[in-house]
Amino acid sequence: MQQATPLPATTLPKLPKAPTGIDGLDEITEGGLPLGRPTLVCGSAGCGKTLMAIEFLVRGIEHYGEPGVFMTFEETADELAANVASLGFDLKQLQTDKKLRVDHxxxxxxxxxxxxxxxxxxxFIRLGYAIDSIGAKRVVLDTIEALFSGFPNEAVLRSEIRRLFRWLKDKGVTTVITAERGEGTLTRQGLEEYVSDCVILLDNRVIDQITTRRLRIVKYRGSTHGTNEYPYLISEDGISVLPVTSLKLEHKVSNEIISSGVPGLDEMFMRKGWYRGSSILLTGTAGTAKTTLAASFAAETCRRGERCLYFAFEESPAQLMRNMLSVGIDLKPYVEQGLLYIEASRPTLNGLERHLVTLHKTIGEYRPQAVVIDPISNLVAVGSLSEVRSMLTRMIDFLKISGVTALFTALISGRHGQLELTEEGVSSLVDTWISVRDLEGVGERNRGLSILKARGMSHSNQVREFLVTEHGIQLLDVIIGPEGIITGAGRLTQRIQEEAQRVVKQHEADRRDRELERKRRVLEATIANLRTEFETVEEELRHISHEESTREAALRDGRSALATGLTSDYLTAQPNARP
Amino acid sequence: MMEAREEINSATEPLASETWELRLYVAGQTSKSIAALANLRRYCEQHVPGRYQLEVIDLMQHPQLAEGDQILAIPTVVRKVPEPIRKVIGDLSNEERVIVGLDLRPQSR
Structure with a gap:
């Protein structure tokens, strides 16, 4: 039945699209902006509307060979060229090459x-001339509402703008129109959003003094699109939208095991390490040597000759290297060899998205095999919990897809060990979760390490005490006292006590041995005595037996002599002899 | 025809500096364009006879000229001289506005 009506999978007509070439935007729009139709980019001041528009043109020229016209109502061509020069867009050159036309x-x-x-x-004539003169396929009008300030007759203007949109469609050029956001409406005039086939809303909001930029596709006629708000960034390479919320979970996995850099820790895992490309979370309260553990891993990675990227959100590279040298982890040679790259910045320096982009970018540049982020919990200072969570989801996802082994450290607060951030957000994403904590006893604190989870392999369930020595981290053997695992001074006391006990036991054992020896000797003496006695009796018995047998023999001899007649006097007297 | 340059200089110039250089931008022979040209010519003859230069530019034929004078609306008349540059848009049916806009008033009588 199904074979009778075969449905070709690719016959459904799709809306033709013009790829923007802007990082991530094409993914959200599922291919780009509607080809040959107008798209509105709206947002408040400073959102990057003009930038997005110009990037659309420049990428179109560079990647898709589509010349473009930029009609600016606000900035002059020179201003525009100067503003985007820092992004590496050479508008002057493009204009000389007849690829771009800027009309102010x-x-x-x-x-x-x-x-x-x-x-x-x-x-219309100006625009038409500009389009025809270079054979433009893409047009930007930035910002068309400037016309409203120039012409008093709004009714005429509105109908003319409608006509303009129609005209642009007829011309078959893909158009981007920018517009300032209005009160309660997408645009001030409330006009452009209705005549555009696609509306992209840019939003610039400040939360806790940190700016976050978001992008949303409000409408897209004739096409599905991502509907979420996507963070985007204006970086030195232009606009970058981060649509990585779709956890496809399709990444490849490696069966290779790599060392954690701490031999004792490796031993705690059944397979002596963790999987390459997995993500490891290291949580702990303050001062539990999270950074040292992380640095051990980084150093181990470099020792194998692999590249490692270390994001330090708390310490400068120099400080980190000095501190780690004091515990016998020398990072300097690796940095000099270019194997280790330490990217240090305060989390509050950037918004979360920028951190994510920095990560993407540096990973793209350095192609590391391992990444350390120390610590991720500091990022909470930058955004709300849910934002951090979504950012970390993206980050972990990205790292997994890239096959990069990632180690995150996270500070957990207080003695109750509230794993607010990590527990809900990250722990389900990471493969291995190691917890380091203070084991506070009478008058002292010791560090304990345990594995909370390790996907894909069994692991030790013990809390292992560890020391930060001059030679790195050293895991101590487990000592189990009467009340569980014993650490620190208790461990020493326990050891002394055990030693004393051992000595006592030794004495006891020696004494027992001696006693036994004595007993043995006594018994042996008794045995000798008995044996002597036995020998006497035996000899007696043997003697009797011998005599007996001698007599028997004598009797037998006598009888046989009679029988043969050698002794006649005996034989005649034989009663039963026959003649 | 439309782009024909009409330079009407009267022989008697009371104030040599007081000439009006006007440029009318049109797009084809639309009713608005024709009306605008007729109106403009009439006002000039009426108010500054012999002291104006009128240039008509048809953007349909010379689209590249639209950029120079920042022409958006059609028809537009641009007063190049005297400075500052003034623009009046529309079919120029409102005489008062044209006169005020272009400042077409005989100077110091």
């Missing part, structure tokens, strides 16, 4: 007097 439309109300009916044919 200057509208000044004070210069214009209205006297009678008019239309905006002049604008």
């Amino acid at each position: 439309v200057h509208v000044d109300r004070s210069e214009i007097e209205e006297a009678g009916e008019y239309d905006l044919d002049g604008l």
Whole structure:
């Protein structure tokens, strides 16, 4: 039945799209902006509307060979070129190459007097000329609402802008129109969003003094699209949208085991280490040597000749190296060899998204086999818990897809060990979770380490005490006292006590041995005595037996002599002899 | 025809500096364009006879000229001289506005 009506999978017509070439945007829009149709990019001041528009054009020229026209109503061509030069966009060169045309439309109300009916044919002609002169496929109008300030007759303007959109569609150019956001509406004039086939809303919000930029596709006629708010960034390479919320869980896995850099810790895992490409979370309260453990892992990675990227959110590279040298982890040669790269910054320096992008970028540049982020908990200072969680999800996802072994440290608060951040957000994402904590006893604190989970292998269930020595981290053997595992001074006391006990036991054993020896000797003496006695009796018995047998023999001899007649006097007397 | 340059200089110039250089931008022969040209010519003859230069530019034929004078609306008349540059848009049916906008008033009588 199914074979009778075979459905070709690819016959469904899809809306043709013009890829923007902007990082991530094409993924959200599932291919780009609607081809040959107008798209509105709206947002408040400083959102990067113009930048997005210009990147759309420049990427179109560079990657897709589509020339573009930039009609600016606000900035002059020179200003525009200067503003985007820092992003590596050479507008002047593109203009010289006839790939780009920048047309600055200057509208000044004070210069214009209205006297009678008019239309905006002049604008159409200008735009048409600009498009035709370079064969443009992409057009940007930035910002069309500037016209409203220049022309008093709004009714004419509105109908003319509608006509303009229609005209652009007929021309078949993919258009991006930018617009300032209005009160309660997407645009000030409330017009552009209705005539555009696709609306992208940019949002710039400040939460706790940190700016976060978000992008949302409000509408997209004739196409599905990602509906979430996606963080985006304006980086030195242009706009970068981060759509990595879809955890596809399709990453490849490695069966290779790599060392943690601490031999004792490796021993705690059944397979003597953790999987390559897995993510490891290291949680602990303050001062539980999380960084030292992390640095051990980093050093081990480099020792194998692999590259490691270390994001330090608390210490500068120099400080980190000095501190680690004091515990016998010398990172300096690795840094000099270029195997270890320490990227140190305060978490509050950037928004979360920027951190994520920095991560993406540095990983892209250095192609490390391992990444250490120390600590992730500091990022909470930058965003709310849910934001951090989603960012970490993205980060871990990204690292897993890249096959990078990742070690995160996280500070947990207080003695109750509230794993607020980690417990809910990250622990389900990480493969291995190691907890380090203070084992506070009478008058002292010791460090204990345990494995909370290790996906894909069995592991020790013990809490192991460890020391930070001059030669790195050293895990101590487990000593189990009467009340569980014993650490620190208790461990020493226990050891002394055990030694004393051992000595006592030894004495006891020696004494027992001697006693036994004595007993043995006594018994042996008794045995000798008995044996002597036995020998006497035996000899007696043997003697009797011998005599007996001698007599028997004598009797037998006598009889046989009679029988043969050698002794006649005996034989005649034989009663039963026959003649 | 439309782009024809019409330079009407009267022989008697009371104030040599007081000439009006006007440029009318149109797009094809639309009713608005024709009306604008007719109106403009009429006002000039009426108020500054012989002291104006009128240039008509058809953007349909010279689209590249639209950028120079920042033309968006059609029709637009641009007063190049005297400075500052003034623009009046529309079919110029509102005489008062044209006169004020272009400052077409005979100087110091």
